[in-house]
Amino acid sequence: MSSDDPLAAALAAAGLGGVQPGDTRPPEPRIEVVSDDPAEPTGPRELWPEGIGTGVGSLPGTDPREASALVTGETPEFPAFPELPARGVGADMIGRTAGLLVDLAVEVVPTGWRVTARTGRDLRRARDLLAGDLDAFDDACDRIRPHWVKIQVAGPWTLAASVELASGHRVLTDRGAVREFAASLGEGLRAHVAEVAERTGATVVVQLDEPGLPAVIAGSLSTASGYGTVRAVRAPDAQDLLRDLISGIAAPVVVHCCADRPPIRLLAGAGAAAVAIDATRPAFTGTTAEPRALDAIGETWDEGVPLLLGLLPGTAPEREPAIGDLARAGYDLADRLGFDRRRLARLAVPTPACGLAGATPDWARRALTLSRELGKAFADPDE
Template structure:
């Protein structure tokens, strides 16, 4: 498992129907974005497999502290590169020390718990989330305090190391779960990278904007490598208010994950990019369920409204949601209560089913 080709994914059966199927998850499935509250991997695994059995994701538990967030977790996969914790965040270090070993251990414990749950759940496909190359390079400093993305040689080294680490990670997940593995690359910092709005070490200036062609090329290199390593489509997630959907699609993303509740006042340019990707049958993982508990439990139709509004504005039939949209929470659930966590994931799963067979009156 996990070492097939993309052709294995693009032909066969999905959702119980025969025919061409570009995606390995079942029709009507739902999944999580990544982070969850709490510190117990075993409990997190049980919740994920209990609420999202058709497309479980390898959870992240950032409440455990340094090394458990998306940057530390991804740094734990790097080959021949190590990081340490300094007051300003993560910094490259000459050799693995306590901070790096802790990140490696945390990831290992998560994979162990996830694999044990998979033995009982027998999933056909699972998802793992990692920082994309630009978010990683923006979130780690060089020895002098400058971000990795400001040094072309360091950026190249980090990208090559990330590619090698991802390949080893997904190979292990596939072997231990017996499932296909989908990689989600998290790029929340990419809009700031493109806009040149990241602060310099002094705090008095900003890092120069990265030209869009360069950003697209580097991201595309990692997307292609992840697809080659898994034989599965690659998701790119960006929960920013104005995600660069056109760039993500041009970089080769097979699926784009974004917060659909932020699109009410989206400019025409962004809607055009989303519409072009949707028309090209790029899958959208739409964030629809809030990450924190609202005052009242929302109705399913209310949660689905941003998805309906989006396809209406784009001029597509609502029936296409069943084929081209996978519901998720709006972003990570690290700030949720334990009670809302289960409720949010349950509602997300119910949305997936409702897109296939909408209740009367929808």
């Protein structure tokens, strides 16, 4: 090309002098400065103090002030916001959680809770009960000023398995509806956590109750007709939804599953700060313990994820267990998995095996007291 060629001049101006039309030119080398300094390590997630116990959530009775006085009196280091399902519609686990949903409404029908177009008396009752419960809990916490409190709601999979669409089918059958419910729950939970934290002055721990998750994964839930079962949800998909919900909550999240064989690895892998189980189940204790179940606990502890160990019966036993026998169950588990007993106070928080709604008031009080004493025993294995 001649020097007065317009194309040549344009190529030169673009830094492509000497390149013939149709030719390609390799990109200019780029120098990227990479620091040799290691990335700043992120500190461990702040968790509750060692050597404490707490409740699972539900209690007998119908008086929220009495229930709040009970949990703050017996487990003052880590009281669980009481649930009183004996009050009926709206106080049950699903109704209480539905009261937190944003831009979604449900109502009670003969088969349970069902999606509806607008807020009705059932949902208003659920919200009124929750507001009254929070007033009572706030007043009780004001007397002791706890540093940590725990709230409980149904997890997204149990919620989707328990609520019906307008068609009568479970929300679980519509994956788009499942995601919508999970997003609505996340938005409502964020507001609820902020309110509880502001009113109690405590760090809030969220417990997602997922008793229905194993059935969701196994595909064992019945269809509306009762002649079939709902298609199983793949474990990775179940974990992804939980992870998305947990990551959007600015609080430590515990996932609780008191089923026979809870998916401990799945729950821990979803980003839960802790996993709560019924440790009295045959899969975890004595000669019936299953290696696979024990391995799941060991791997979870290896990753530094603690367990809320349900060790106290949910109803009054014929003979009250001695604190030494209860502590031995925790020590035996640590010994069996090769963990130093002195780590148990960090790795485990003792609780009742599940909710105490079916217990007598006397046993509910005693179970919470024993949970607290058991936490102290974990902190001092020599004693």
